[in-house]
Amino acid sequence: MSILSLEFLAFAVGAVLLYYCLPLKIRWVVLLAGSAAYMALAGWQSIAHISAVALVMWGGGLALQRKKSRLLLALLLIPDLGAMIFLKYWPALSGAAMILPLGLSYFTFQSAGYLIDVYRGKMQAQKNPLKAWLFIGYFPQLAQGPISTWKELGSQLLTGHRFEPENTVSGFTLLLWGYFKKLVIADRLAKTTDALINGSGLPGWFVLGGVILYTIRLYLDFSGGMDVVRGLSRMLGIELPENFRRPFFARSVSEYWRRWHITLGAWFRSYLLYPLTTCRAGIGLGKFASGAFGKKTGRTFPSALATLVVFLLIGVWHTANWNAVVYGAYFGLVMGVSMLLEPLWKTMRTTLNLPREGWMAPLRLIRTWGLILLAQYFAFTLNPEMGFSLLRSTFQAWDFSGFAVRTAAVMEPLEWIIAGIGCLFVLIVDILCEKKTDVCGRLAKAHFYIRWPALLFLILAIVSFGIYGSGYDGAAFLYTQF
Amino acid sequence: MAEQTVSRRKKIAFFWLRLVCFALLTALLLSYAVYVFTPKSDYGICSMMNLYRQPDDSIDVLAVGTSLAYAGINTNVLWEEYGIAAYDLCSAEQPFWVSYYTLREVLKTQRPKVILLDAKPAIYTRDYSKRGRTILSTFGIRGIENRIGAILACVEKSRDALGYILGLPEVHSNYSKLTANDFVFPPDNGSRGASWKGYIESDQVEHHQKPSLVFNTVRRNMNDREEEYARKIFELAQAEGIPVLLLGLPNPDYANDHMYYNALWAVAEEYGVHGINYNDPGIRFGLRYSSDFADWQHLNVKGSVTFSRKLGEDLKMLFDLPDRRGDAKYISYDECARQWFDQYPLFESSAWEEHPLNWFAGEEEMP
Numbered sequence: 001m002s003i004l005s006l007e008f009l010a011f012a013v014g015a016v017l018l019y020y021c022l023p024l025k026i027r028w029v030v031l032l033a034g035s036a037a038y039m040a041l042a043g044w045q046s047i048a049h050i051s052a053v054a055l056v057m058w059g060g061g062l063a064l065q066r067k068k069s070r071l072l073l074a075l076l077l078i079p080d081l082g083a084m085i086f087l088k089y090w091p092a093l094s095g096a097a098m099i100l101p102l103g104l105s106y107f108t109f110q111s112a113g114y115l116i117d118v119y120r121g122k123m124q125a126q127k128n129p130l131k132a133w134l135f136i137g138y139f140p141q142l143a144q145g146p147i148s149t150w151k152e153l154g155s156q157l158l159t160g161h162r163f164e165p166e167n168t169v170s171g172f173t174l175l176l177w178g179y180f181k182k183l184v185i186a187d188r189l190a191k192t193t194d195a196l197i198n199g200s201g202l203p204g205w206f207v208l209g210g211v212i213l214y215t216i217r218l219y220l221d222f223s224g225g226m227d228v229v230r231g232l233s234r235m236l237g238i239e240l241p242e243n244f245r246r247p248f249f250a251r252s253v254s255e256y257w258r259r260w261h262i263t264l265g266a267w268f269r270s271y272l273l274y275p276l277t278t279c280r281a282g283i284g285l286g287k288f289a290s291g292a293f294g295k296k297t298g299r300t301f302p303s304a305l306a307t308l309v310v311f312l313l314i315g316v317w318h319t320a321n322w323n324a325v326v327y328g329a330y331f332g333l334v335m336g337v338s339m340l341l342e343p344l345w346k347t348m349r350t351t352l353n354l355p356r357e358g359w360m361a362p363l364r365l366i367r368t369w370g371l372i373l374l375a376q377y378f379a380f381t382l383n384p385e386m387g388f389s390l391l392r393s394t395f396q397a398w399d400f401s402g403f404a405v406r407t408a409a410v411m412e413p414l415e416w417i418i419a420g421i422g423c424l425f426v427l428i429v430d431i432l433c434e435k436k437t438d439v440c441g442r443l444a445k446a447h448f449y450i451r452w453p454a455l456l457f458l459i460l461a462i463v464s465f466g467i468y469g470s471g472y473d474g475a476a477f478l479y480t481q482f
Numbered sequence: 483m484a485e486q487t488v489s490r491r492k493k494i495a496f497f498w499l500r501l502v503c504f505a506l507l508t509a510l511l512l513s514y515a516v517y518v519f520t521p522k523s524d525y526g527i528c529s530m531m532n533l534y535r536q537p538d539d540s541i542d543v544l545a546v547g548t549s550l551a552y553a554g555i556n557t558n559v560l561w562e563e564y565g566i567a568a569y570d571l572c573s574a575e576q577p578f579w580v581s582y583y584t585l586r587e588v589l590k591t592q593r594p595k596v597i598l599l600d601a602k603p604a605i606y607t608r609d610y611s612k613r614g615r616t617i618l619s620t621f622g623i624r625g626i627e628n629r630i631g632a633i634l635a636c637v638e639k640s641r642d643a644l645g646y647i648l649g650l651p652e653v654h655s656n657y658s659k660l661t662a663n664d665f666v667f668p669p670d671n672g673s674r675g676a677s678w679k680g681y682i683e684s685d686q687v688e689h690h691q692k693p694s695l696v697f698n699t700v701r702r703n704m705n706d707r708e709e710e711y712a713r714k715i716f717e718l719a720q721a722e723g724i725p726v727l728l729l730g731l732p733n734p735d736y737a738n739d740h741m742y743y744n745a746l747w748a749v750a751e752e753y754g755v756h757g758i759n760y761n762d763p764g765i766r767f768g769l770r771y772s773s774d775f776a777d778w779q780h781l782n783v784k785g786s787v788t789f790s791r792k793l794g795e796d797l798k799m800l801f802d803l804p805d806r807r808g809d810a811k812y813i814s815y816d817e818c819a820r821q822w823f824d825q826y827p828l829f830e831s832s833a834w835e836e837h838p839l840n841w842f843a844g845e846e847e848m849p
Binding site: 006163165168412414448452455456459460463464465466468469 | 493494497500504507508511512515519644645648650651652654655657658
């Protein structure tokens with residue numbers, strides 16, 4: 001059941017109503033039953049797989065709590081992560097057709113994180129297997145995350161929440177905002193990506209524009225989906241962790257990755273990057289590098305190398321193809337090199353007396369955008385050759401004579417206007433959020449004569465200009481496949 | 483503490499009250515949005531919406547069926563020449579299952595003296611109405627039970643019906659085609675005015691030859707669902723005590739339809755329903771295949787005038803239909819006919835009698 005479908009909306013409304021109708025103590029059971037039903041609708045394979053993972057997580061957690069054993073942890077993580085790796089990559093490598101359980105990566109990462117946290121003594125293992133199941137099977141987050149830790153989500157799921165009108169309104173607003181971003185803008189912009197993939201002899205401005213629009217589309221698609229699930233959760237009184245924090249306001253690539261798919265980055269940081277840099281091999285490598293390149297570089301070298309490995313894995317997590325390798329390696333290299341060269345930049349900044357803010361801020365923003373856009377050439381293309389070919393095309397034939405014809409061939413002028421106005425709205429809201437304004441929260445507390453028109457406007461915009469229903473081929477969420 | 487509880491209860495009660503108001507306002511707004519986006523073309527939506535404007539029990543002859551009927555049955559001629567208050571409640575490729583629910587809806591407010599049922603759907607082989615416009619024709623039905631019934635009858639899987647029942651998923655993509663008229667309620671009936679009675683003229687002329695076929699009694703089985711709903715229509719009419727007259731509308735493509743019509747006629751006979759097949763070479767009324775058709779199926783203006791004269795004559799002969807001319811309740815029929823004949827003065831009965839194009843008066847018939 002796609003979260004874009006009317007069935008999902010009906011399901012969500014039913015879940016919210018039922019949740020608040022039952023006594024506080026058993027409200028988690030509604031979430032459990034709803035999640036089980038949601039999973040069952042995705043097919044028996046999904047519910048069987050997640051139940052197996054939950055069982056391993058629950059039993060393993062209790063065992064790890066009794067005896068803190070690295071071997072046991074490894075034995076528990078191998079089938080957990082191994083199943084995900086097999087199911088995700090075996091079809092790509094062998095060409096075999098396989099049904100992927102819904103939300104495979106998300107619940108696998110969450111269960112692995114749970115086991116590691118229990119092993120590290122950061123949390124107590126859950127004694128009730130059904131509660132453990134709910135932690136990884138909570139239905140709103142199965143579509144495309146976020147990847148939560150027990151600390152962030154566990155107690156929220158199990159504690160019954162009292163009905164709070166502000167939460168409901170704020171959550172509903174966020175849910176509508178998500179649908180607006182996805183259906184009105186992101187899916188409308190999908191045609192621009194198709195034009196890039198299927199086009200030939202494209203002028204440079206067209207390619208660059210297409211890549212920028214793809215980047216915007218990806219953001220709106222993914223963050224729109226997150227807003228929908230976070231909004232629904234908020235209506236239930238559950239606050240899911242934020243997955244996006246206006247990534248295009250980032251002034252460095254590392255900041256971008258702290259704002260983009262935050263929970264994935266946090267998972268890799270907590271459970272892979274830190275162990276890699278602090279393990280014996282990492283420390284040994286640091287010592288070796290200190291001897292070879294000096295103390296400062298030596299200290300950073302293991303982290304830079306671990307970053308490269310982590311980004312390679314993040315790249316490959318997206319898809320099992322060479323584009324993903326190029327994408328991951330590129331970000332890993334950019335991050336790793338910038339870490340190694342940080343002392344040099346610092347010296348340059350001090351020598352030239354360059355400020356970090358002020359007039360440098362937009363320049364840093366442009367530099368970051370440039371670096372991110374370079375990676376996007378490999379995010380949507382079918383193979384690295386295509387990515388490099390489009391990259392070459394960007395620097396050729398900057399002839400604007402066919403501007404009107406080319407853009408009209410992609411979309412009708414009215415469609416461009418709708419997409420443009422939609423993007424403008426998102427920009428305004430993102431600027432407000434960047435200035436620490438909780439738009440949804442403020443709207444929830446505003447007078448009804450402000451709130452109602454705003455909500456009705458959103459509803460009308462979605463139902464009128466959304467890409468759904470007859471005459472449209474709405475796209476699935478780009479991140480659902482993971 | 484107790485005060486806090488009371489205050490919270492009040493807050494929540496107030497929230498639910500506001501939520502209900504908001505939901506009602508949203509529903510109202512979305513209903514209007516469905517109306518705005520729904521194409522107000524000749525799909526049958528306008529004729530259904532417009533039907534609700536007719537005074538109760540004012541329609542004497544109700545025609546239901548396909549585009550052959552709305553292009554052929556000229557309500558203005560029936561009114562002008564016979565004083566028959568007729569209404570065309572037809573839509574493009576209307577299957578019997580849509581006709582059935584349409585009739586059920588109409589019978590809530592009207593009690594026609596005769597129902598004219600277009601026989602054309604007898605030839606349709608499809609089990610369901612996959613074409614959007616056929617299903618869209620149900621958008622004019624206000625009665626929720628009949629609208630949902632018609633939509634469910636149109637789609638193969640009931641889950642496909644949801645988009646049509648809600649409306650917007652099927653019509654919202656029309657935003658680029660909207661005109662100022664789309665926002666006006668009730669619709670202007672394609673600039674035909676409020677007094678319009680469902681007749682849609684076709685101005686084109688396409689030359690055809692009279693279909694050559696040997697009339698026989700061989701039957702080709704109708705589609706099961708078409709037959710099922712044809713029977714339902716006959717049963718409904720029977721229960722309401724309203725006679726039905728099956729109509730085989732003149733059609734150059736008739737050779738294909740012949741044996742299906744035979745099957746329908748046989749079914750109709752079981753219910754004591756009779757029909758007139760105007761493709762029968764034995765029925766001569768001056769129709770010319772070379773000039774009276776707009777395309778391969780539909781009568782043009784001239785053809786509809788010729789045909790409707792004959793139809794009016796037959797209706798008067800077969801049924802006890804009152805002449806409503808001069809009745810204040812039927813002023814809209816006068817207005818509709820006046821407006822139409824002003825547009826087509828050539829077809830006024832006085833002018834027509836002497837016009838060289840009036841083949842009816844001449845010797846040559848149905849070449």
